[in-house]
Amino acid sequence: MLQIAEIKLQSITKEESSVEDQFFVGWGTLTLINAGLAQGKNRSGLHWFFISFFLGPIATLALVILEKLPEEDENNNAEYKNEDFCNTKGRTNRITVHPSESVQFC
Helix, strand or coil: CHHHHHHHHHHHHHHHHHHHHHHHHHHHHHHHHHHHHHHHCCCCHHHHHHHHHHHCHHHHHHHHHCCCCCCCCCCCCCCCEEEEEECCCCCEEEEEECCCCCCCCC
8 A cells, every 4th residue: 555655656746747847848938939929020039038938928928919120221220221323424323321411313
């Protein structure tokens, strides 16, 4: 009788640790999914990874609700725009100008 109780106790302990391990694996997977989701919305994946580590499904809900941020230029100059202009030889060139600047076009 004592051996049966001891075997049951060991199996319960193994099941508890298995459930606990599965919980942490699932939580870790959720943090990685949230980091990818954040990058898809032009947000910092690293920041959302750590936010998700503490908030879990609440962070997922926040990411789903938040709007996608606009993409930035390579030079981080979203306010600048490309303009075409003609040079003296009749060829078209492309320059980058700030909206407040005036450019003479031919």
